[in-house]
Each structure stands twice: as structure tokens, then as C-alpha cells.
Amino acid sequence: MGTTKIRNLLAVSLTALLLVGCASDEPVDETDMGPDSGSMTTGEENMAPAEETIVQPQKPMIDPSTNRITIFDLGDAETLTGVFYFDFDQAIVKRSGHVELDKHASALMSERTLRVRLEGHADERGTREYNLALGERRANAVRAYLVAQGVSRSQIEVISYGEEKPQVMGTGESNWARNRRVEFSYR
Amino acid sequence: MRFCKPVCVSLLALLCSMLLPINMAAAELRIEVTKGVDDAVRVAVVPFAHKNRGRLPLDVTEVIDFDLTLSGRFETLPTSQMLSLPNDSSEVFSRDWRLVKVEYLVLGYLESRGDKVQLHFELYNVFKQSVEVRHVIEGNRDELRDMAHYVSDIVYEQLTGIQGAFSTQIMYVTASGDVNVQEYRLNIADADGQRVRTILSSNEPILSASWAPDGKKVAYVSFERDRRPAIYIKDLVSGARQQITDYPGLNSAPAFSPDGKQLAMVLSKDGSPDIYVLDLASRKLRRITRHYGIDTEPAWTPDGKSIVFTSDRGGKPQIYLMPLDNLKIERLTFEGDYNAKASMLADGSGLIMVHRREGVFHIALLDLNRGRLRVLTETSLDESPSIAPNGSMLIYATQKRGEGILAAVSVDGGVKFDLPSSEGNVREPAWSPIKRKVFTPIEG
Numbered sequence: 001m002g003t004t005k006i007r008n009l010l011a012v013s014l015t016a017l018l019l020v021g022c023a024s025d026e027p028v029d030e031t032d033m034g035p036d037s038g039s040m041t042t043g044e045e046n047m048a049p050a051e052e053t054i055v056q057p058q059k060p061m062i063d064p065s066t067n068r069i070t071i072f073d074l075g076d077a078e079t080l081t082g083v084f085y086f087d088f089d090q091a092i093v094k095r096s097g098h099v100e101l102d103k104h105a106s107a108l109m110s111e112r113t114l115r116v117r118l119e120g121h122a123d124e125r126g127t128r129e130y131n132l133a134l135g136e137r138r139a140n141a142v143r144a145y146l147v148a149q150g151v152s153r154s155q156i157e158v159i160s161y162g163e164e165k166p167q168v169m170g171t172g173e174s175n176w177a178r179n180r181r182v183e184f185s186y187r
Numbered sequence: 188m189r190f191c192k193p194v195c196v197s198l199l200a201l202l203c204s205m206l207l208p209i210n211m212a213a214a215e216l217r218i219e220v221t222k223g224v225d226d227a228v229r230v231a232v233v234p235f236a237h238k239n240r241g242r243l244p245l246d247v248t249e250v251i252d253f254d255l256t257l258s259g260r261f262e263t264l265p266t267s268q269m270l271s272l273p274n275d276s277s278e279v280f281s282r283d284w285r286l287v288k289v290e291y292l293v294l295g296y297l298e299s300r301g302d303k304v305q306l307h308f309e310l311y312n313v314f315k316q317s318v319e320v321r322h323v324i325e326g327n328r329d330e331l332r333d334m335a336h337y338v339s340d341i342v343y344e345q346l347t348g349i350q351g352a353f354s355t356q357i358m359y360v361t362a363s364g365d366v367n368v369q370e371y372r373l374n375i376a377d378a379d380g381q382r383v384r385t386i387l388s389s390n391e392p393i394l395s396a397s398w399a400p401d402g403k404k405v406a407y408v409s410f411e412r413d414r415r416p417a418i419y420i421k422d423l424v425s426g427a428r429q430q431i432t433d434y435p436g437l438n439s440a441p442a443f444s445p446d447g448k449q450l451a452m453v454l455s456k457d458g459s460p461d462i463y464v465l466d467l468a469s470r471k472l473r474r475i476t477r478h479y480g481i482d483t484e485p486a487w488t489p490d491g492k493s494i495v496f497t498s499d500r501g502g503k504p505q506i507y508l509m510p511l512d513n514l515k516i517e518r519l520t521f522e523g524d525y526n527a528k529a530s531m532l533a534d535g536s537g538l539i540m541v542h543r544r545e546g547v548f549h550i551a552l553l554d555l556n557r558g559r560l561r562v563l564t565e566t567s568l569d570e571s572p573s574i575a576p577n578g579s580m581l582i583y584a585t586q587k588r589g590e591g592i593l594a595a596v597s598v599d600g601g602v603k604f605d606l607p608s609s610e611g612n613v614r615e616p617a618w619s620p621i622k623r624k625v626f627t628p629i630e631g
Contacts, residue, residue: 125548127528127541127570128394128615129440129453130497130504133460133481136437159415160437164392169366170589171568
């Protein structure tokens with residue numbers, strides 16, 4: 001009981017710290033971010049005008065065609081990219097992805113009926129079966145992060161496609177970097 | 188190129204039984220190979236007459252000629268340069284062939300008998316003026332191509348001392364379409380690229396197709412059910428299919444044991460990818476490896492007593508050997524930081540595998556007796572090596588101009604061929620372990 005509470009508190013404050021950290025780190029981190037992951041909504045920092053109307057917390061919405069999730073924060077809608085990129089032969093969740101991952105974690109914790117499939121992928125280099133294992137390792141790393149935030153394992157399924165479903169075709173590091181990823185697929 | 192005719196290289200052509208069997212006496216082999224290529228045996232495949240009225244559905248002469256030419260060991264004489272067209276040795280004037288410097292003749296004719304066709308053929312030595320082999324085989328009209336490959340196999344074996352592989356098949360996966368909608372197919376073709384048939388097509392990935400040792404069944408992984416991986420076994424004779432696994436996590440890399448009774452595979456249901464062996468009759472599943480790292484790509488040793496596999500338990504993917512009786516793991520590869528997808532040669536003397544050198548993925552051969560590693564390919568992104576049943580060649584997947592293609596290389600690395608396809612990306616070739624059709628000579 002007590003420890004859970006403390007852990008949650010810690011998680012919240014850690015998240016806050018990371019948010020601060022990331023906001024200032026942003027330009028530095030950009031290089032090792034995947035090309036599509038830069039959709040954190042910035043520039044909306046000016047406080048919403050404090051009217052009397054009390055905004056009910058809105059439930060996250062899933063787009064059934066993309067399986068992406070849209071979250072609502074004080075009435076502001078944000079569709080999460082749900083894609084996280086990895087270094088070659090690595091399965092370490094990058095710091096640059098923590099901000100969005102925390103939003104996924106919050107959504108999953110606030111709505112316990114939400115189910116997400118984490119799809120792990122690898123680039124085309126190396127053997128297919130080894131890449132399947134590598135894709136799974138990446139998806140497991142993302143799951144571990146979410147579970148550490150408090151998400152229930154039962155809400156998460158892990159699947160690896162290895163190098164079989166690239167996001168982009170073609171060789172070279174710029175393509176490979178976009179294919180080493182974990183994608184969130186909500187349902 | 189005196190009488191070399193232009194040859195159109197089609198899908199999977201050139202695959203057949205090149206050169207010498209796998210043998211670790213590399214230096215000697217290489218000399219012989221060079222000689223074989225430079226000094227190809229001159230053969231004339233004389234058009235086989237049909238002794239009855241009507242045309243047969245296939246020209247066997249063309250198939251035999253194609254097989255022999257593409258093997259790289261023979262130079263065949265175009266029909267237009269033949270001074271006579273004998274159908275058996277009694278009709279041969281040696282002078283006609285000495286003039287055009289032909290060393291051997293492949294002679295024959297066909298006789299229809301009801302629904303059956305009899306093929307009579309001889310391999311004739313022009314200089315000795317003697318018949319080296321004489322066979323008669325019988326088959327159905329729709330087996331003419333198999334009969335032609337049979338002739339090629341006999342000729343090849345007689346003249347090289349190595350079993351031919353013209354009667355074998357290649358299984359492979361194709362992927363076409365764009366990134367959003369891909370169509371995957373599992374195909375089987377003759378070793379000369381003909382008679383392609385599709386075993387499975389799906390919009391979700393198909394991979395890891397492998398043959399049962401009797402060549403009658405194949406195992407593969409398909410993501411078709413709810414986009415999750417499962418291992419299936421397909422009976423090629425009856426067409427029946429069985430789903431073998433449906434575990435959470437990886438269901439990967441099925442490999443039949445040499446006796447066909449067990450299936451090695453990779454499952455991650457217990458946390459991390461480990462090797463398991465399923466007894467196909469009792470359905471008992473035995474866990475073979477226990478490690479938090481990645482263990483994958485199991486391959487049986489030819490005696491069926493051990494499994495080689497890829498593991499990153501040492502930090503980077505390397506090849507390990509595990510005897511199934513005592514499960515004492517031994518590391519086999521030490522050179523390089525990426526060795527994967529190994530298979531052992533039939534005589535146990537070496538490993539064929541994927542090896543990364545200076546960031547580039549190649550196919551390599553590791554001599555297990557001397558510990559020497561030799562890179563066989565000069566292409567990049569090479570993977571999925573599969574050895575021909577006669578041990579002479581291996582086929583693998585690589586890339587050319589952004590497309591996945593198959594390529595073949597002789598085991599000494601001396602001969603290399605590309606096998607372009609018109610059917611999108613081609614990958615994961617697996618050479619069949621046996622001949623598609625076996626004929627018993629009825630006389631000869």
C-alpha cells in the first residue's frame with residue numbers, strides 16, 4: 001500500500017523532472033530521435049483562459065483506421081504518434097521518447113479497458129529470425145517502461161514483426177533508422 | 188565462345204549442381220573448379236525424336252540442354268551446327284562430331300504407349316566410340332520435364348562423379364506491393380526455375396520455410412491469424428495443413444530433425460527467445476536452452492544428435508552447438524561480431540552462416556577442423572544460405588538495386604550467379620533435400 005503510493009508519487013515527480021529535462025534538451029536530442037517523433041505539441045504553453053466552466057476529463061479516443069490514440073488535456077486534443085525509434089542492435093528506450101511514453105502510460109492507467117499492442121520492428125540488416133527476436137526485445141523494453149509507470153501488463157500485448165514490415169523501403173541509415181521502431185496499436 | 192549459345196537466365200536458373208561437392212580440401216578444389224569452368228566439357232544434346240504421331244507437350248531436348256549449359260560444367264552444341272541427328276548410337280558417325288570438337292553425345296528418343304511415354308537415352312563417348320550409359324525410363328505425359336531432369340542428372344553424375352541436383356526444387360518467399368499493402372507468397376519451383384507453384388499467399392508476413400527430410404512436408408511461420416505468428420506444417424502431397432504452435436510471443440524458425448520426427452523451434456513464451464524441440468507424434472515440447480538473451484535459428488547437425496543455434500548470450504550474435512543428450516553448450520564462432528543462421532555441412536566438417544565483416548553481411552564458411560573462416564560472397568545484405576542436396580552449391584538471398592534477389596555460389600566461392608526474378612522481392616530460399624520424382628530404369 002504505502003510503497004505503491006510512494007512509487008506513484010515518485011513516478012509522477014520523475015515524469016515531471018523528465019518533462020523539464022526534455023523540454024530544455026530538445027534541440028540536442030533531435031538527432032537521435034526518429035524522423036517522425038517530433039510531434040510534441042509545443043507553443044501551446046500559454047495557460048488556457050480560466051473560465052468558470054469545469055472541463056470534464058475526456059476519455060482517450062482511438063482512430064480505428066490508424067489504431068492511434070488521441071488524448072485530451074484540459075480540452076486540448078493531442079494525437080500521439082505511437083512510434084518510438086531505436087539505435088542499431090539496441091533495445092534501449094530513448095530519453096527523447098519518455099515524454100510521449102508517459103502520455104501513453106497515463107492514458108492506459110486512466111482507462112483500464114484500453115488495450116494496446118506493441119509491435120516491435122528491426123531494420124533489414126542481419127538475419128530474419130534474429131531480427132524477430134530483436135524486435136520483440138524492443139517491444140518488451142517499451143512494455144517494461146509502461147509497466148514501471150504503473151500500467152497493467154494485461155493491457156499490453158507484445159508482437160514482433162522483425163524486418164518483415166518496414167515503415168520505409170530502401171537501404172541506408174536514414175531508412176534503417178525509421179524501420180528500427182516500436183509502434184503502438186490501440187484497440 | 189565458339190559454340191556457346193546465348194542463354195536466357197530466368198528465375199532461379201543456374202542453380203543446378205555446380206562444381207564440386209563441399210569438401211574442406213580447399214586449395215585442390217579451387218584448381219579443379221577453375222579448370223572446369225575454363226575447360227567445359229563439350230556436349231551435344233541431339234534432338235530426341237518422337238517415334239509416334241503427334242507432338243509431345245514438352246521438348247525434353249531443350250530442358251536437358253538448358254540444365255547442362257547452366258551447370259557451368261558443359262558447353263553444348265547448337266542444333267544448327269549438328270551435321271547429323273542420330274537418335275541412338277548405331278546411327279552415330281564419329282567424324283561428324285570430331286569435326287565440331289564434341290566429346291559426348293546425349294542421344295535419345297521417345298515412344299508413346301497409351302498414356303505413358305518411354306524415354307530411351309544414351310550417353311555416347313565420341314573419342315572412345317562407346318556408350319557410357321544407356322537407360323530407358325517410363326512416365327506420364329505430364330512428367331516429361333521430370334524425365335528430362337533425370338537425364339541431366341545421369342549425364343552430370345556420369346561426367347563429373349557428383350550427383351546431379353536438376354531434379355530438386357527450391358522453396359522461397361516473395362513480397363510485392365508497397366509498404367502499406369504487401370502480398371507475401373510461399374512458392375516452390377523446380378531448380379531450373381520452372382513450374383512455380385504457390386503454397387500460400389497472405390497479406391501478412393510468411394517466413395522461415397523449411398523442408399521435411401522426405402521433401403513431402405514443409406514447415407513455416409505465418410502471421411495470417413490475427414497478425415500473430417504461428418508455426419504451420421503443410422503436407423505437399425495431400426495439401427492438408429496443421430497449425431503447430433500458437434504461443435504468446437515468438438513462434439519462429441521451425442526446423443525438422445533429420446529423421447523428420449521432431450521439430451526444433453524458437454518460442455519466447457517463457458520470457459526470452461529460447462530453443463524448443465517438439466516431438467511431432469507425442470506433441471511433447473522440450474525446452475532446450477534457458478537464457479535471458481536471444482537464442483534462435485536452430486539447425487540440426489546431420490546426425491540429429493545436436494543443434495547449432497544463434498545466441499547473443501556473449502553480447503553479440505554467435506553460433507553455439509548443443510548436444511541434446513547432455514545440453515552442454517559449446518561456442519563455435521569467434522571471428523567477427525555477427526555470426527548467425529548457421530547450418531552444418533553433411534559431413535560435419537564446416538558451418539555455412541551469415542557473417543558480418545566491416546559492417547557488411549556476407550555468407551561465410553567456417554572450417555570446423557581448422558577453425559578457418561572464409562567469406563564466400565561479395566554482395567551485401569546476404570542472408571538465408573541453403574545448401575544443395577549434392578553439397579556443391581548454396582543458394583542465398585541478397586539485394587540488387589534495392590530488390591531482394593536470390594543468388595548462388597559454389598561452396599569454394601569460385602562461381603557466383605544472380606537469379607533475378609520478375610516477382611518483387613525474393614527471399615529465404617530453401618533447397619529441397621530430395622528429388623522431386625525418382626524414375627527406375629526399366630532397362631539399360
